[in-house]
Amino acid sequence: MISEFGEELGNSRFKIVKALSNAFQERGMMPCLTGDIGLKIKIPDLTVKCHFCEDYVDPKMIIEAMNPEDVNERIFFCNACEVIYNNRMRLKKET
């Protein structure tokens, strides 16, 4: 998890985290997530709460993406809930 970004970085912080996460996963390591409001991690097993189904899942199954309700926020959801996210994004674009 990466947190405490300077405010001047704005949304480029998401690109930094994505680049690090890709590099980590290529090496078989844990993915990297933005330490934003809305990220809930259970200690000690480090599972991450899905925004939609509210289950705590392996961080490797978590997708981080833009919140359809607020482009400056991130949401975290499991890959099983990706369909829900895609539907929300589609509805958002139509309105």
Ligand SMILES: [Zn+2]
């Ligand atoms: Zn879910």
